[in-house]
Amino acid sequence: xxxxxxxxxxxxxxAVRVFARQGFHTCRVSDxxxxxxxxxxxxxxYFPSKExxxxxxxxxxxxxxxxxxxxxxxADLAPREKLQRIASFIVESxxxxxxxxxxxxxxVTRAANTFGRTHVERIMQAYEGIARIVExxxxxxxxxxxxxxxxxxxxxxxxxxxxLTQWIFSAGEVSAEEFERIKLAIVEMICVGxxx
Amino acid sequence: xxxxxxxxxxxxxxAVRVFARQGFHTCRVSDxxxxxxxxxxxxxxYFPSKExxxxxxxxxxxxxxxxxxxxxxxADLAPREKLQRIASFIVESxxxxxxxxxxxxxxVTRAANTFGRTHVERIMQAYEGIARIVExxxxxxxxxxxxxxxxxxxxxxxxxxxxLTQWIFSAGEVSAEEFERIKLAIVEMICVGxxx
DNA sequence: TTACCGATTGACTGGTCAGTCAGATGAACC
DNA sequence: GGTTCATCTGACTGACCAGTCAATCGGTAA
Numbered sequence: 001x002x003x004x005x006x007x008x009x010x011x012x013x014x015a016v017r018v019f020a021r022q023g024f025h026t027c028r029v030s031d032x033x034x035x036x037x038x039x040x041x042x043x044x045x046y047f048p049s050k051e052x053x054x055x056x057x058x059x060x061x062x063x064x065x066x067x068x069x070x071x072x073x074x075a076d077l078a079p080r081e082k083l084q085r086i087a088s089f090i091v092e093s094x095x096x097x098x099x100x101x102x103x104x105x106x107x108v109t110r111a112a113n114t115f116g117r118t119h120v121e122r123i124m125q126a127y128e129g130i131a132r133i134v135e136x137x138x139x140x141x142x143x144x145x146x147x148x149x150x151x152x153x154x155x156x157x158x159x160x161x162x163x164l165t166q167w168i169f170s171a172g173e174v175s176a177e178e179f180e181r182i183k184l185a186i187v188e189m190i191c192v193g194x195x196x
Numbered sequence: 197x198x199x200x201x202x203x204x205x206x207x208x209x210x211a212v213r214v215f216a217r218q219g220f221h222t223c224r225v226s227d228x229x230x231x232x233x234x235x236x237x238x239x240x241x242y243f244p245s246k247e248x249x250x251x252x253x254x255x256x257x258x259x260x261x262x263x264x265x266x267x268x269x270x271a272d273l274a275p276r277e278k279l280q281r282i283a284s285f286i287v288e289s290x291x292x293x294x295x296x297x298x299x300x301x302x303x304v305t306r307a308a309n310t311f312g313r314t315h316v317e318r319i320m321q322a323y324e325g326i327a328r329i330v331e332x333x334x335x336x337x338x339x340x341x342x343x344x345x346x347x348x349x350x351x352x353x354x355x356x357x358x359x360l361t362q363w364i365f366s367a368g369e370v371s372a373e374e375f376e377r378i379k380l381a382i383v384e385m386i387c388v389g390x391x392x
Numbered sequence: 393t394t395a396c397c398g399a400t401t402g403a404c405t406g407g408t409c410a411g412t413c414a415g416a417t418g419a420a421c422c
Numbered sequence: 423g424g425t426t427c428a429t430c431t432g433a434c435t436g437a438c439c440a441g442t443c444a445a446t447c448g449g450t451a452a
Contacts, residue, residue: 029411030409030410040432042431044411137390148381151359152390154362155358158354158356159351161354162354163350189343190351191391192389193386203399224439226440234400235402238399240440240441
């Protein structure tokens with residue numbers, strides 16, 4: 001760790017870009033090294049394996065997410081505002097660094113079935129945190145009681161992830177208005193539904 | 197194509213199991229051949245590449261899905277029943293062959309970003325079909341008009357996919373009651389929302 | 393019986409790439 | 423100058439695997 005540049009960080013940031021562009025399985029470790037402007041071997045000085053890099057990237061962001069969910073849950077706010085905070089956090093995460101969210105959604109969340117049993121647990125923690133918010137709202141009568149809380153949490157998270165997927169697919173720039181509009185639309189959709 | 201066994205079909209079915217178990221990138225073509233009880237070379241007699249096998253599996257099922265969506269849209273039913281048909285089709289698809297749905301959710305959506313631009317288009321067709329159902333329901337006043345139809349379609353599909361993901365995660369058997377319960381819960385959630 | 397041809401076999405090849413390692417660099421300190 | 427140690431370098435290796443291909447099998451028809 002020098003005063004000039006943190007090479008470890010440099011490698012992580014490069015890896016995000018490469019994973020987002022080429023996909024985890026398709027890219028080579030040398031691509032990451034090149035993108036970071038660093039020698040091949042240095043990657044293995046800081047990380048024991050290619051997969052560890054992906055794990056690190058995922059955990060850095062996901063832990064922030066879990067913290068946000070817990071903060072929202074514990075906050076003195078209406079249930080709707082709590083969900084709003086979480087939706088906003090995820091949308092802002094994408095806005096600030098689309099590549100990280102793309103990698104998380106495409107490479108980790110979806111792939112968690114095939115490998116990394118560890119991550120499944122961490123991913124579930126997010127659902128459970130959101131479910132707890134729903135339960136509390138049901139207890140106070142703000143939300144209907146005849147919906148399973150975990151199911152509601154899945155609906156919420158599923159919608160958010162779908163929105164990100166849509167942005168990832170379209171590959172074009174998303175406008176500031178779109179970000180703000182969607183943030184509100186997500187919560188509105190989940191709370192009120194389609195019936196007119 | 198003999199009267200005894202269709203080897204091509206045998207290979208496709210084996211591939212589904214292998215992809216679901218090991219993941220597309222992680223498995224070897226020889227794993228597929230072994231699983232099918234067929235010589236390695238025969239795989240390449242029927243398919244030009246490993247990726248083509250995945251494409252074929254995806255298209256077989258996705259085309260059924262697009263047909264179901266179009267049928268539902270054109271049917272003389274309440275909008276809610278139309279959505280119900282689609283949700284039921286996907287849930288039943290999972291019930292009947294979880295491996296196929298797992299591969300589609302996990303591998304194809306992932307691949308759609310990195311390569312296979314073709315698939316993105318086909319995937320979008322599903323959203324658009326659902327969106328058309330929503331639009332029609334908005335036109336007749338059954339659904340609220342202040343929700344973007346494509347966004348509503350995403351919410352619907354996102355929830356369904358999330359439910360599948362949950363079942364894939366849990367890796368245990370899902371009961372018949374659970375399947376029926378969830379089918380209804382999906383549509384209820386999308387139409388009515390959480391507000392009490 | 394023979395000739396033909398698609399189905400089937402599995403050994404082999406050529407290229408790829410994750411991870412290793414022996415050594416270079418340079419900063420800090422004596 | 424010399425010693426030490428973390429940082430850094432990139433050529434190399436060993437394993438792996440998608441895809442090829444020459445050979446064999448077996449059914450059909452002349």
